[in-house]
Amino acid sequence: MVFEKVFCENCRNDVEYNVIEEQMIGTIKGETYTYTGKVAKCKECKSDIFVNSINDYNLKALYDVYREKNGIISLEKVLGICEKYNISKRPLSLLLGWGEQTYSRYCNGDIPSKQYSDILNKIYESPVFYSEILENNKEKLSSEIAYKKSKKAVDKILEGNLNEESKINMVINYILNRCGDITPLALQKSLYYVQGFYYAFNDKFLFEEDCQAWAHGPVYPEVYFKYKHFKFDPIESKIEVSDTIFTSSELIIIENVVKHFCCYSGKVLEKFTHSEYPWLETRGEIPELESSTEIIKKEYIGKYFKDVKEKYNMINPNDIESYAKKMFDCM
Structure with missing residues (x-):
């Protein structure tokens, strides 16, 4: 050289x-x-x-x-945030409620406090977290154009985060084929019950993705952003899925959730989850309608559905029906 x-x-x-x-x-x-x-x-x-x-x-x-x-975000990540979410330095500072030049100083090498570092690191690692900040604080931006450009960028990331070959996506496609009029809200709750009851009967989780304790119940963020444009309408996505892609133990759980939970509307299933320990414990003191991206710990889900299995003396997955009926009767 x-x-x-x-x-x-x-x-x-x-x-x-x-x-x-x-x-x-x-x-x-x-x-x-x-x-x-x-x-x-x-x-x-x-x-x-x-x-x-x-x-x-x-x-x-x-x-x-x-x-x-000291657990401080790297300069590369600091610089990568603007590119990742297509937002300039000053607007990002305003979005975060910081001084106009604060983020620019960090881009120039100044070291942020641990508190600010943790925020920046979470923004970089979690498009869902950034999307929530963008929506909640968009009025702080001086330009509507800045908001729209950044929203387009983060939405593109979120819509592409769901791996088409992942187990959760296979379950989604199977449920959509079995249920002709399922809405995004009902789909979310169905996935949650598949995950919970699969653990109850098999001592392991069916898919690795985490759900979060949103205001309307457990939500898998990647799934939400993929289907959010359907809003309250049934999802019109039909991808042929053979039941041979699932093991017999997987299939019997999915089928029983489809049979005993997908018969209810998304709002009814939402009320079910609002009375269950995993969502309640994760929300804690968060006000009922306030947004949150807190992850519902898998250990909460596993323990709760194990307890449900024991309480309702479930011998095989067909007995899931007793829990669904009880929840509906208690509404």
Whole structure:
């Protein structure tokens, strides 16, 4: 690699140089950190020489170690947020209720506090979280265009997050084929009951995706964003799915949920979930209609449906009917 010549104080001349890696020690806020830096050495006299770009590299390497050790978001992620969600620096600061230049300073290398770092990291990692912030705080943006551009970007990400070959998507397609008029709300609750009862009878979960405790009950965010354009109407998506893609233990659970839960409307199923421990425990003190992206822990779901199985003396999945009828009678 050819480097631009720089001045060597020892040779008193502009010289070429070699770059080698070295273990270095730096101090930030009274704490010392070891990091891998670079040193430029004059090709003529072999002495260390100062190179601006290498000095900048070493500072970044030191601060990268500091960020990692202290759980602070990386500069790459900070810079990636604007590109990922198609929003400029100033509008993002306004969206978050920060000073107009706060986010710009972080993009220039300033280290955010742990509190601000956690927010930025969650924004980067969770398009659902960012989408919620965008919707709730859009009035803080000075331009409707900025909102629309960013909304389009995050919606595109969310709509593409559902893996077409995932188990949950296979279950969705099967349910849609078996139920002619299921709405997005009813689909969400059906998936939740498939997940819960599958665990109750098999001691493992059918799909890996987490659901969240939204105001209208458990919701799988990726599924919501894929079908949200149907709103309150039945989903018009029919993809042929053979029952041979499921094991017998999977199929019998799905069939019994279709038979005993999908016969109810989404609003009825929503009321079912509002009386159940996993959703109630996760919501905690959150007001009834307030939005939330809190994940319903799988351990809550597993324990609750195990207890339901025992309480209703369920011998096989056909006995799921007793729980569904009881829930409806208690409304």
